[in-house]
Amino acid sequence: MSGPLRLLPGDGDTLPALPRPRARTRRRPSWAEDPIDELAERLVEQVATAVHPYEVAALLESDGLTGDQISERYGRPDLFTLAGDLYARVPRHYPEPPPAPDPWRPDHLRCALRGLVFALPGLAYVLGAGLWHGRADLSGLIASALAAWAWNQGLSHRAYLRLAAEGRAAAGRTLRIGAPAGALGAAATGLAVSGPGTSAAFAAGQSCYLAAASVLLVFGRERALLLTLVPVAAGAGAVQVWQLPIALVLGLLLATVLLAVLAAAHAIRAAVGSEPTAAGTTPPLLRSLPYGLFGLAAGVLAALAGAEDPRSVVVLTLSMGFAEWLLYRYRSLALTALRESTTGRGFVLRSGRALAYCLGAYLTVLGAGALLAGTSPAALLALGALLWTALLLQAFSLAWVPAALTLATAVAEAAAPFAGIPSGPAQLIFRTAAASVLVAAACRLLGRPTPHR
Template sequence: MSGPLRLVPPGPATSGPATSVPPPRLSGGRRRRPRWADDPIDELIADRGELIAEAVHPDEIAAVLEADGLTGDQAQERFGRRDTFELAAELYARVPRRHPGPPPRTDPWAARPGRFVFRGLVFALPGLGYALGAPFLSGPPDVLGLPAGSGALTASALVGWAWNQALAHRAYTRLASGGRAAAGRCLRLGAPLGALLACLAALLLPAPGAALAFAAGQSAYLAAATALLVLGRERLLPLALLPTAVGAGLSLAVELPSWVRVSALLATVGAVLAAAARVTVRAVDPEAAPGAVPPLTASLPYGLFGLGCAVLTTVAALGDMVRYGAGAALAGAVVIALTLSMGAAEWLLHRCRGLALAALAHSTGSAGLRLRAARVLGLCLTGYLAALTALVFATHALWPAASPGTAPPPLGAARLLAVLALGAVLWSGLLLQAFGSAWFPAAVCLTAAGAETAALALKISAPAVVQLAVCGAASAVLLAFATALLGRITTHR
């Protein structure tokens, strides 16, 4: 931008002062500029062209002109316009719009995808424990026709999933307000309590002693892993899981003795408990300020969302066995694919938040922001579903080798679409939680879980068809809400 505004145009080509012969007036009071005079507006445009081009309204130009000292009388005498507003309107019309782009900025949500691939593996590796513990879960089917102990293990997993989702939210909140010491105090009490409740849930259903012992180990692992994840020490989990991973790998080649299987499982549980205890105790500092303590109800929707997701995933895995009996195939490959996909889901949640901020920076109105936000949401969801599709095909292809003697149910169009619909529910619910909206996804997921459970109990259609209908509707509702939420400027503050 050039120098200050010039209010005095060049003098006329004739002799004498410029004001000796007043220019004639137009009808309506506007003065007519002599033909021999240079157009002073051209010089004004040359002086203030960049500012005029960037203005979004003529009044913005008028405000700058008045701030530079141009009065209404000067606008009439110097430029032949009634006032500064008429002059600004002409400047706005004559200069093409040229809005500047936003300055370069650092994306606060940028993250390397490799970290989230690692987290996906960390989430999925505990499933190898079921391969080692399968021989101990033998016996007559339970009341639902499931393998012995499945009911107790499922009840324990549902309670543990819901509790640890709520605990993780509360611990992260304490971490933000009071640091690692506050989070450590929260986990030191909440993690053992959650493990105890999950064990009690398993005891409510009839199961052999081996299944109850496995449920206790599962509950302890979930609680300890939650503590390590919140405190940023998830790299210790693969080390703790190494005995189970090695044992599961050996079981594919040779028949392992029972004591080897038990030793590998106990080594994993013992290692993860020791690591969590050490990290949690070291995090607690008696002299640190406690920080703000949020009410317990603040974490309730996160626990309810976890419960709804756990029920939906359980129905996806065991639905055929409950519907058709123990002879039906276990859809374990679906659960493994969903678990592995959580790494990609977390990374795409970060990308969605970063791209949403970029969309806000490039939008000049609410309509443009809504359109850009919808594009960002569609792009990130499509990326997640593509990753989930690849994982579903991969786990179905590898399942017979990973679990000899069993075969997953056929992967037809209905089952594949049902898994993708469930993935869309999980991802969009997590996205809404990331933007601070927790109750709505919790209510939608619990409603969907109740609908699928009722349909399974009443034997309405095939479980995959029911899941496709229910999760398809739930994901549509969640995505519509997410699109509206991301289209608001206040959401991105």
């Protein structure tokens, strides 16, 4: 060829198109098995739980895949393309987390023990019934008991707060000062109302026992407290068969008081001498005030119920162990509802069902006890609903509403006879109204997730 080649279009013949360089990626025949399927099968658990392809890319990188392996073995240009392919091939699957331990699971034995130590002290009144005479002596015992209940409720709450915030040593120091002061104040109240005599001595022993029992309950020494009640329980059983001499009666009562005081002193000494924990913030005294007011109001309501029919107080006292068990049960059910609910309305419904179940169970047992005891169940059921719902709100540190409502109910019932309203109808009306308001408040306040966390 003698002439030059023409390279411009339209100027005659042109050069044929040069082939483009092919990618170095090796293509696999259609009949070959895709190794990406094998990779997806091997990493299916990890890929299925990923929420973004980047998580799959991080997984592949940690698995040691190199760029050459990705292009030559899997036929993909880079790591992120392979990760996206794997993410698209494997369906999403997010396993449910394992169930967390339930911190509010009721301790059946502990609740049964607490029910016994709540009920058995009433046998002291059976054993020592011959030690007081007349209205003044009885009024002194009631006044002393009300002062002790109010003080010990507030003291126990403060001790629990310091136990949680600062440890056992701080709670022990609180009880070391507060328990003797409360016993002295309650004994002085009984003496001031009834005057000197055997009734004042019984009130002093009652005050010492209630202070010691509060100490033992705060530190979880229910078994020790139960053992201190053996002399009184034995004496109350014996007095049903024989007429015991006064000296023996006094000895049995004094034995229970001394055993309780010694057990409480030992518990306080052990707590104060325990290892100190990290210093926390000392809670203010005002936080325990509504608990003390509730203790006073509950004592007044129980005394008024006993004046109308003493059998109702016996039934109410015997039901306290089951009432405490139901408080734990409600908290457990509410925590389950919080885990299972996906909407606010769903939690409200589940929480409401738990409240209805627990309150209904308590009232059923209380009504059965009233029928067995032969007392009218209406006023007792209203009182039980009021006290149990108040205790439930207090368990969530919602204390002022139940304290104020219970105290107002106690004042209204005490003032009803002076207004010419019979005690029986007044108790039924005021307790039912207060219980209805308190249940509505519980549904509203506990129907939010915040108090349950």
